[in-house]
Amino acid sequence: MPARSVLLALDRFTTFGDLLKYLRRRAGLTQRELSIAVNYSDAQISRLEQNERLPDLATLAARFLPVLDLEDQPLAAERLLELAASMRREDAPAVGLPPYKGLQYFDEQDAELFFGREALTAHLVRRLAGQLQADQRFLAIIGASGSGKSSLVRAGLIPALRWQPPSSAWPVVLLTPTAHPLEALAARLSRERIPGLLPAPMVASLAGSPQALAEIQQELARSAGAAHTILVVDQFEEVFTLCRSPAQQAAFVDNLIQAAQAPGGVALIVIVLRADFYAHCARFNPLRQALASHQEYIGPMTADELRCAIEQPAHRAHWELEPGLADLMLHDVGADA
Numbered sequence: 001m002p003a004r005s006v007l008l009a010l011d012r013f014t015t016f017g018d019l020l021k022y023l024r025r026r027a028g029l030t031q032r033e034l035s036i037a038v039n040y041s042d043a044q045i046s047r048l049e050q051n052e053r054l055p056d057l058a059t060l061a062a063r064f065l066p067v068l069d070l071e072d073q074p075l076a077a078e079r080l081l082e083l084a085a086s087m088r089r090e091d092a093p094a095v096g097l098p099p100y101k102g103l104q105y106f107d108e109q110d111a112e113l114f115f116g117r118e119a120l121t122a123h124l125v126r127r128l129a130g131q132l133q134a135d136q137r138f139l140a141i142i143g144a145s146g147s148g149k150s151s152l153v154r155a156g157l158i159p160a161l162r163w164q165p166p167s168s169a170w171p172v173v174l175l176t177p178t179a180h181p182l183e184a185l186a187a188r189l190s191r192e193r194i195p196g197l198l199p200a201p202m203v204a205s206l207a208g209s210p211q212a213l214a215e216i217q218q219e220l221a222r223s224a225g226a227a228h229t230i231l232v233v234d235q236f237e238e239v240f241t242l243c244r245s246p247a248q249q250a251a252f253v254d255n256l257i258q259a260a261q262a263p264g265g266v267a268l269i270v271i272v273l274r275a276d277f278y279a280h281c282a283r284f285n286p287l288r289q290a291l292a293s294h295q296e297y298i299g300p301m302t303a304d305e306l307r308c309a310i311e312q313p314a315h316r317a318h319w320e321l322e323p324g325l326a327d328l329m330l331h332d333v334g335a336d337a
Contacts, residue, residue, distance in 0.1 A: 010076060016083035017051040023068045023076065024049075038063040043322040055084040099313035105148075106155035113316055114155035116301055116309030117148065121156035124296060128161075128268060131294070132228065137268045138260035138290045140236075142275050143298030149272045150234050152298065157270075161230065170226045176235045179242040181252040182206045185213070192220055206255055207248070213255035217267035231259070232270045237277035250284065257286040303330055 013019035024034050031045045038059070040048075047053035060081060064070075070077040099113050106114045124141070131137045143149045158174065161167040175188040186202035205212040217229045233256070243249050260269040273281070275297070282288045301309065310326045 010079040013079070013083065015051050016055060016080070016087055017049045019080055019083055020064075021049045023070070023080065027068050029067070034067065037067040041322060041324075043324070051087070054087055057081060057084055060084055097317070099317035099319060101151075105150035108154055108158055111155045111159040113313045114151060115312035116305040117152050117156050118308075119305075120152065120298070121160050124152075124157050125160050125164075127296065128157075128270070131268065134294075136260050136290055136294055137228075137265065138257070138294045139268075139270050140291050140295040141270065141272045141298060142278065142295055144275050147298050147300065149274075149298055153232060153234060153270065153272050158230075158232065166227065167230075169224065170228045170230055171220055171224045172230045172232065173220075174232045174234065177233060177238040177243060177252065179238075179244070180248065181239055181243055182248050185252065185255075189216055189220070192223075207251050210251070210254035210258045211262070214259040214262040214265050214267060217259055218265070221266040226266075228266045228268055230268045230270065231256070232272070234272045236271040236273045237280070240277055240280045253284045253287050257284075257290060260290065261286075306330060306333065 010019070013022060024031070029037070031042055031049070034040075035042045035045045038045075044053060048055055064080075065077050068080075070080065101110065124139070128139060131139060141149055141153060154174070158172055161170065161172065171192060173188055173192065175184050178184045182203050183199070186199045186206060189202060190199045202212075202216070205216075213231075217231065221227065221229045239249055239252060243252075256269050256271070259265060259267040278291075281291055307326055307330060310329060311321060314321050
């Protein structure tokens with residue numbers, strides 16, 4: 001076809017999708033064949049041709065032009081890229097915060113996007129309720145690295161306790177031990193504004209007496225007018241990986257166990273521990289005994305839980321998953337925890 005005729009033919013197309021469909025058919029390709037050649041899904045090609053998806057210029061140049069035999073047809077290639085670049089931004093999905101956290105854990109403010117662990121969360125709430133009358137108000141949540149322990153506690157358990165009576169009024173203190181667990185504990189407790197308690201004297205008190213935390217928690221409950229308090233130590237393994245002081249390690253552990261075991265005490269103690277640091281706890285006999293009786297080992301999510309974790313955050317944030325995408329992801333994950 002003469003160059004001028006080609007140009008006139010290309011000028012007939014005013015949308016990217018229409019020109020893409022024309023060029024695909026001219027190359028003798030079905031949507032399926034084009035999708036395989038450019039590593040897109042059938043649905044993605046369909047949405048491109050219906051102008052429902054914003055095209056990526058770099059991908060067009062690298063993958064689409066060779067498959068559509070446009071490398072030797074600069075006029076057609078230029079027109080396709082021109083229409084792609086001129087697509088109105090409002091034709092693309094609205095910009096918004098992604099509903100997934102990637103490798104970051106879900107925190108309490110992310111609770112509305114945390115899905116897939118509802119049954120386990122309810123089980124933990126019931127188990128904690130059962131600990132109220134036990135000799136040890138203690139629960140260890142243990143799981144492999146990446147199993148979602150922090151998200152479960154921060155975006156599942158804590159919001160569940162806050163949202164239901166009678167625990168909605170109970171003060172919740174959440175911390176990670178850091179390299180200085182007593183200082184971290186005192187700093188976090190000081191934010192509760194307990195009258196007469198300051199961080200520096202609190203550190204000395206915690207270091208000098210294993211009953212100090214139980215007394216502080218008692219005062220915290222009294223100040224809040226609550227029947228109980230909840231202390232959650234996330235990433236408990238930092239006691240072993242970051243803290244280099246055996247004295248601080250022992251004082252921190254002793255205070256936790258004494259607070260959980262104090263007769264008539266008010267504190268519920270929850271620790272979140274990576275499974276590969278389980279053996280480190282055996283150095284502290286009271287902690288070993290508490291772990292032996294009061295632990296919950298977090299296993300991998302089921303296929304239904306994973307599907308919920310994939311689909312529901314997107315639905316809640318008004319994003320659309322392409323048909324079959326969740327099935328493909330579940331197939332790729334397989335049995336990998």
